[in-house]
Amino acid sequence: MTQANPGGPAVADGCGAPAGTPMVTDAGNQAVVQGKVTRGGSPVSVGYARLLNSGGEFVAEVPLGADGGFQFFAAPGDWTLRVLAPGGIRAERGVTAAIGEIRTLEVAV
Amino acid sequence: MSRSDVLVDADWVEAHKGDPGIVLVEVDEDTSAYDKGHIRGAVKIDWKKDLQDPVRRDFVDKAGFEALLSGRGISTDDTVVLYGGNNNWFAAYAYWYFKLYGHRDVRLLDGGRKKWELDSRELVTEVPARTATSYAAQAQDTSIRAFRDEVVAAIGSKNLIDVRSPDEFAGRLLAPAHLPQEQAQRGGHVPTARNVPWSKAADEDGTFKSDDALTALYSAAGVDFGTDTIAYCRIGERSAHTWFVFHELLGQRNVKNYDGSWTEYGSLVGVPIEVGDGA
Numbered sequence: 371m372t373q374a375n376p377g378g379p380a381v382a383d384g385c386g387a388p389a390g391t392p393m394v395t396d397a398g399n400q401a402v403v404q405g406k407v408t409r410g411g412s413p414v415s416v417g418y419a420r421l422l423n424s425g426g427e428f429v430a431e432v433p434l435g436a437d438g439g440f441q442f443f444a445a446p447g448d449w450t451l452r453v454l455a456p457g458g459i460r461a462e463r464g465v466t467a468a469i470g471e472i473r474t475l476e477v478a479v
Numbered sequence: 480m481s482r483s484d485v486l487v488d489a490d491w492v493e494a495h496k497g498d499p500g501i502v503l504v505e506v507d508e509d510t511s512a513y514d515k516g517h518i519r520g521a522v523k524i525d526w527k528k529d530l531q532d533p534v535r536r537d538f539v540d541k542a543g544f545e546a547l548l549s550g551r552g553i554s555t556d557d558t559v560v561l562y563g564g565n566n567n568w569f570a571a572y573a574y575w576y577f578k579l580y581g582h583r584d585v586r587l588l589d590g591g592r593k594k595w596e597l598d599s600r601e602l603v604t605e606v607p608a609r610t611a612t613s614y615a616a617q618a619q620d621t622s623i624r625a626f627r628d629e630v631v632a633a634i635g636s637k638n639l640i641d642v643r644s645p646d647e648f649a650g651r652l653l654a655p656a657h658l659p660q661e662q663a664q665r666g667g668h669v670p671t672a673r674n675v676p677w678s679k680a681a682d683e684d685g686t687f688k689s690d691d692a693l694t695a696l697y698s699a700a701g702v703d704f705g706t707d708t709i710a711y712c713r714i715g716e717r718s719a720h721t722w723f724v725f726h727e728l729l730g731q732r733n734v735k736n737y738d739g740s741w742t743e744y745g746s747l748v749g750v751p752i753e754v755g756d757g758a
Contacts, residue, residue: 416596420683421656428678429644430656431565433509433593444656445646454683456599 393439394472401467404441405475407453413438414479417455424448453477485727486589486687487560489600496520502553502609506573507563507592508716516602518562518595522551522609526569526716530576536743538619544580545614552609555582562588562595566678566685572719574727575736579624581617587723590685597684623726625709625735627743631750634671638708640697641668642677642721643741647713650754653745654713664745667754669711674757675700677717680724693724707733711740 393404403421407414419440420431424447432440434455442449444467453461461479487495495501496519503521505513513523524530529547532539539547553559559577563570567587577585588595596602625633633639646652650666668674679696681687688696694704702708708725710718715738722736737744744750 418593418597423645427645427676428683429646429676431678432657433512433564436515442656443654443658445651454593454597456597 393441393474397470397472399469400443401446401469402441402472403444403449403451403465403467403475404439404472405451405477407434407438407440407455407461407477407479409455409459409479414453414455414459417453417459420452420454422450422452424450426450451475451477453479455479482690482728485586485723487586488589489595489598492518492560492562492588493600500554500557501560502551502557503560503562503588504551504553504573505563505592506561506569508565508569512564512592514604516604519601519603519605520607521562522553522607524551524573526572530573536739538576538579538738541580541616541618544616548614548616549612552612553614554612555615556584558584558586560586560588562591564592566593566681566720567591568677568720569716571723572716575623575719575722579619581620589687593685622733623722623735625711625737627737627739627747629735630669630709630711630737630739630744633707633709634669634751636706638702638706639669639672640700640702640708640710640718640721641672641674642710642712642718643668643674644676645674645756647741648672648674649756653741655717664742665752666745667752668741668757669744670751670753672711672753672757673700673702675702675721677712677720680721687724687728690728693729697725704729704731707735709735709737711737711744713741714738715740 415436417434421429421442423429446468448466451463459479463475465473503518505517505521506524510525561570561573574585641648648668653666710721712718718736725731725734
């Protein structure tokens with residue numbers, strides 16, 4: 371559901387979820403928050419990444435990709451990333467997004 | 480209409496998923512999720528490929544919907560149980576869409592795919608073989624579908640509920656935060672719209688909040704339950720979730736989903752737009 375966009379980040383076609391979307395290497399004009407979730411060094415492929423705003427309110431959620439990956443195109447500012455996975459696994463990380471920058475989180479749960 | 484008429488839980492699905500007359504249908508934002516594993520016996524509907532006209536911006540017509548459901552082996556009298564990821568976002572959209580074409584018995588799996596997965600329930604890759612049917616749809620029920628002129632006319636007179644995130648409502652973002660930010664139209668919201676993000680209607684596991692909690696949520700945002708309501712988002716999926724809450728859970732009449740939503744409204748010439756966080 372995503373396609374290459376030469377010179378910029380992936381572009382979503384409609385509203386397709388980017389589960390398993392390859393990490394971008396050029397943020398373009400986006401404020402990218404991305405990363406991978408691992409457990410014992412292996413990717414967590416069944417689970418969800420949620421983005422909460424500075425008030426703790428839910429903003430977006432994506433399923434983790436086969437490689438444990440997730441990706442958001444946020445507004446600039448402070449965010450909390452929350453990971454949910456089977457077995458009651460939860461983890462949180464704080465992150466500050468900025469236009470034109472990629473914030474990459476490695477989340478071991 | 481009560482909750483049990485429109486929502487089923489995972490135990491119900493486990494007990495009834497093989498019953499004649501029950502069809503499980505997965506509809507996901509991530510259209511590849513089904514192929515990686517789905518509830519045993521479930522068929523897939525692709526919200527984009529199957530439900531949208533390939534050329535015009537509109538839904539498939541009645542004949543197209545009949546052909547789709549016939550091909551999936553779904554009968555007019557079947558109980559269709561929809562589920563999907565992201566709090567049933569696209570499953571709720573499909574629910575509304577099935578109702579638009581008059582399907583009588585449609586339900587959502589409460590919590591959708593996410594709760595099913597987080598509870599470590601079985602997912603299989605085997606695709607069921609269902610015999611084709613001759614599905615008969617009804618003409619579109621436009622009492623649940625709003626078009627742009629109705630939205631403009633509703634400014635200041637009906638409940639307009641913008642269910643996007645606060646940043647989209649204010650005009651700081653043009654798409655949800657997990658999608659690239661397209662710049663195809665103006666940012667902001669329909670004047671007098673209240674911002675109640677769709678996701679507030681669900682708990683973290685994707686299940687719907689109680690009727691009392693939902694009523695309190697929308698009342699606190701200034702929604703008048705004595706007035707007709709139009710819900711919108713960016714392309715009409717998240718607002719279908721809120722339509723489900725108002726029309727199916729809370730039993731409100733005269734509730735419409737504006738599927739043109741912000742990608743249409745924000746591109747119209749001459750209509751009023753408000754920016755900022757609102758009242």
